[in-house]
Amino acid sequence: MREIRLIDGIREAMQEEMRRDPNVYVYGEGIGPRGGNFNETLGMADEFGVRRLIDTPISELGFTGMAIGAALTGLRPIVDIMFWDFAYEVAGQLINQAARIHYMSNGQFSVPLVFRGVVGIGGGAAGHHSAVPYPMYAHFPGLKVVVPATPYDAKGLLKTAIRDNDPVLVFEHRGIYSLKGMVPDEEYTIPLGVAAVQREGSDVTIVALARMVQVALQAADALAREGVSVEVVDPRTLAPLDKETILASIRKTSRVLVVDEAYAPYGVGGEIAALAADEAFYYLDAPIKRLNTLSAPAPASAVLEAEMVPTVDKVVVAVRELMNQ
Amino acid sequence: MSGQAQSLLDLYRTMLTIRRFEERANALYMEGKIPSTLHLYIGQEAVATGVCAVLKRTDYVLSTHRPHGHAIAKGVAPRDIMAELYAKVTGCCKGKGGSMHAGDIRVGMPPAVAIVGGNAPIAAGMALACKFQKNGGVAVSFFGDGAANEGAVHEALNMAAIWSLPVVYVCENNLYGASTSFSTVFNIANVADRAPAYGIPGVIVDGNDVEAVREVAIEACARARAGAGPTLIEAKTYRLCGHSRSDPLTYRSKEEEAVWRARDPLVIAAQRLKERGEASDADLARVEAEVKAVIDEAVAFAETSPDPLATDALKHLFVGESA
Ligand SMILES: Cc1ncc(C[n+]2csc(CCOP(=O)(O)OP(=O)(O)O)c2C)c(N)n1
Ligand SMILES: [Mg+2]
Numbered sequence: 001m002r003e004i005r006l007i008d009g010i011r012e013a014m015q016e017e018m019r020r021d022p023n024v025y026v027y028g029e030g031i032g033p034r035g036g037n038f039n040e041t042l043g044m045a046d047e048f049g050v051r052r053l054i055d056t057p058i059s060e061l062g063f064t065g066m067a068i069g070a071a072l073t074g075l076r077p078i079v080d081i082m083f084w085d086f087a088y089e090v091a092g093q094l095i096n097q098a099a100r101i102h103y104m105s106n107g108q109f110s111v112p113l114v115f116r117g118v119v120g121i122g123g124g125a126a127g128h129h130s131a132v133p134y135p136m137y138a139h140f141p142g143l144k145v146v147v148p149a150t151p152y153d154a155k156g157l158l159k160t161a162i163r164d165n166d167p168v169l170v171f172e173h174r175g176i177y178s179l180k181g182m183v184p185d186e187e188y189t190i191p192l193g194v195a196a197v198q199r200e201g202s203d204v205t206i207v208a209l210a211r212m213v214q215v216a217l218q219a220a221d222a223l224a225r226e227g228v229s230v231e232v233v234d235p236r237t238l239a240p241l242d243k244e245t246i247l248a249s250i251r252k253t254s255r256v257l258v259v260d261e262a263y264a265p266y267g268v269g270g271e272i273a274a275l276a277a278d279e280a281f282y283y284l285d286a287p288i289k290r291l292n293t294l295s296a297p298a299p300a301s302a303v304l305e306a307e308m309v310p311t312v313d314k315v316v317v318a319v320r321e322l323m324n325q
Numbered sequence: 326m327s328g329q330a331q332s333l334l335d336l337y338r339t340m341l342t343i344r345r346f347e348e349r350a351n352a353l354y355m356e357g358k359i360p361s362t363l364h365l366y367i368g369q370e371a372v373a374t375g376v377c378a379v380l381k382r383t384d385y386v387l388s389t390h391r392p393h394g395h396a397i398a399k400g401v402a403p404r405d406i407m408a409e410l411y412a413k414v415t416g417c418c419k420g421k422g423g424s425m426h427a428g429d430i431r432v433g434m435p436p437a438v439a440i441v442g443g444n445a446p447i448a449a450g451m452a453l454a455c456k457f458q459k460n461g462g463v464a465v466s467f468f469g470d471g472a473a474n475e476g477a478v479h480e481a482l483n484m485a486a487i488w489s490l491p492v493v494y495v496c497e498n499n500l501y502g503a504s505t506s507f508s509t510v511f512n513i514a515n516v517a518d519r520a521p522a523y524g525i526p527g528v529i530v531d532g533n534d535v536e537a538v539r540e541v542a543i544e545a546c547a548r549a550r551a552g553a554g555p556t557l558i559e560a561k562t563y564r565l566c567g568h569s570r571s572d573p574l575t576y577r578s579k580e581e582e583a584v585w586r587a588r589d590p591l592v593i594a595a596q597r598l599k600e601r602g603e604a605s606d607a608d609l610a611r612v613e614a615e616v617k618a619v620i621d622e623a624v625a626f627a628e629t630s631p632d633p634l635a636t637d638a639l640k641h642l643f644v645g646e647s648a
Contacts, residue, residue: 034504034576057474057510058441058502089440089477124360124412126423128390128439296639300423301412302360307635 001184006148007177009155010040010116014078016187017162018048021076024162025052027063028080037082038118038177060086064093064115071113072101076162081117084171085131098167099142114161116170118177120211121261121298121309130298134171134209135260135267138238144168144192145238149213151181153236156190164192173210173261193240197249201231204255204319207246207272208232212259212310219315228323238268243275250276254285255322259310264292286325291318331378334604334612336535337594339378340370341616343394344591346403347566349620350393350410350424354570358628359410363424366394368533368565371590372497373398375538376465376558379546385433385451385464387444392427392437395467400432404623413630420633421641441502442468442475445494449485452492452549463549464492471502473516482557486523489554493545496557497532499564504576517559525555532560533590536597565589 004012018024025048026041032055035042045053056063060081067077081087087094098111121130138145146161146168148154154172161168198213199220208216213234220230233249235241250256256276258269269290276288294308347365354363366373369391377386377398388395396406401417409416410424417429418436425439438444448466455462472478473496485492496516500507513519520527526548530541538560545556563585567574574582598604604612640646 029502030504055505055509057505058471059474059476061476086440089443124423126361126421126426126439127436128425129361294638296642297421299412299421299633299638300361300409300418300426301414301420301633303632303635304420304638307638 001182003180004151004183005177006151006154006172006179006181007038007040009151009183010158010172011042011044013155013158013162014041015044015047017159018044018052023074024076024078025054026078026080027054027056027067029056029058029082031055031080036080038174040080060090061093064090065097067113068093068098068101068111071111072109076112078114078116078162081115083129083131084117084119084133085128087115087117087133088131094137094143094167094169095140099140102166103142110165111167112165113167114158114170115167116158116172118174119171120173120175121293121305122175124300124302124305125298126300127297132262132293134169134238135262137169139266142167143239146170146192146236147209147238148172148236149176149198149210149234151179152183153190153196155183156188157192157236160189160192163189168192171210175211176214179214190236192237193242195233195235195242195245197231197245198234199230199232201229201253203229203253204257204322205231205233205249205253206257206259206315206319208234208259209268210261212261215310215312215315216259218312219319222312222316223319228319230319241271243279246272246275247280250280251283254283256284257289257291257315257318257322259291259315261293261309263295264290265295267292286322289318289322291315332603333536333594333598334608336374336378336539337591337598337604338612338616339374339398340535340591340594341612342403342619343370343373343397345616345620346393346397346407346623349624350407351566353410353624359424360412361423361425362569363410364391364569365566366391368585368589369497369499369562370394371535371538371594372495372532372560372562373467375535376493376495376542378539379542380463380465382432383460384462385435385448387435387448387451387464387466388428388437389444389467389469389472390425390437390439390441391469392425395437396427396429396434399434401427401429401434403619404626405429407623407627408630411627411630412632413627414633415626415630419637442472442477444468445472445475445478445481446484448492448494449481449490452485452490453488455491461550462491463546465495466492467495467497469502470496470498470500470507470516471505471510473519474510482523482525482555485555486525489552491549491552492555493542493549494555494557496559497562498559499562501564501568501577503568506576515559517557520557523557525557527557527559529559529561532562533588533593535590535594563588
């Protein structure tokens, strides 16, 4: 085993898959010699050449559509959208095209596309650089949605995403790019649709994603000192969703809090609540709780930002409320 | 301020205000006083200054991720922009926008659009409203060479052209979109070469010569106000700073930088002022001191201003709601 940062896991996954399969290549702005906005492709142009690390014009709609076309006809493109905010300008290519072509052609064509970029509110990046839009994409049939929370998961899931024959969207939280964690020396992949229990506990289940897994784990430490045993479950992929692992945890603890940096309405928490109500209703000892970013665009001010996003303190308070019910 | 009435010394003062504002903002950013990132306008001051000198307060300007220069030139108070960089409640967006979204309704500037190319259709829409309302107003969209390759810019230019909208598109070609050089993403020599394809005039101007910029802006605005439609101005210029924070500038040569540094728009204007006898060294020193006072005051204002209240987080999501 060795220790790497999450961003290294992303890079290593792309490097290993590009070595394995000459049809894998990367599209994006400044991902060639510059090495990407977050150093995600640093050094890769040296190894694979600019033929496979294609620095594009600032034409996201165009190069995303091109990647879909290339995927339809034999290549395995990875699109680097930089910030997921920019994908709003491109969403039709993903939703109308990538997600539907396999179905519409009755299986004749497939779109082995990976589309990845950063999400997350933080540092005052404000309204156009803070998107957390995975619930919206998980809503649409035909798209796979990956939201890694650790270096191990980021690397293993991205490798699987690249090998997958359908469009896979990967949402990487900027706030945990430097998070360190252990990965095996040997090659590994992680299947899509398998959740990870990040901490075992018996009193309450916290379902959390991306950076919120760290927030939940810290809250769990604090709550342990109060004698509350928290289980933290990370779905890792929202589509497909590992319902069984989540349900097993809820049946064990009988209480569930969903902590998500995306907005609450029509989101992950609502989906988990519906799942629990459908399939674990009689196990529940308390109403299902959600903790999300408040419903407004991300502000520049740190004071407003702190008010809006879930924090360790807010998670602790929410769990205490659950335990008192 | 009406452009024709402004002396070169006035234009110089505006450019110097932008330059000193940016230098100070950068220093404060390095000290950790300003969050997020900063895209500085150093080297491009003549473009915003020359164009905005022609505009009325009621005309509209739409900016980009690099908005401080446009904002100052359009008349947003430096202290209000500085306070916004600090994300204070006294900032021009009350701490909600930050550096990349500077703007102020009082001078016709909506929050800057940090989605590259995203402001071009909005400018066309503002121009459409000016036309409907017959108020003689003009909208200006500033955008970069990189942005010119966004589909939104193409769509906007075409619609502005077919409906003869009173809008001026000002492409600031600083040779790079972040680290990507112009020649690698264009098969043509000039962005303005695209104008004939829309059936509108394309004008190339030295973007480091504030008077030259003002000349072409006067003509483009007159054309817009007369109902003759949009103009695409391409101002050839250069960022004398990095793209954003921590830009190692490895993608461009020191020789190229030196060529452009010698063509610093402030140096060009200062030389011309002295050659023409319109300003002495003493006059320039006085302007420098005046500008310094403005920037000092802006920083003091930002430093001493309060943060927004946490309870304001959900305010102004919808009209009439103050949560
Ligand atoms: C839609 C979109 N794509 C990408 C980015 C990231 N980005 C920010 S600035 C920039 C370069 C813009 O280049 P240009 O239009 O030439 O303006 P300049 O920075 O040179 O002023 C890029 C790619 C963005 N903000 N929005
Ligand atoms: Mg540029």
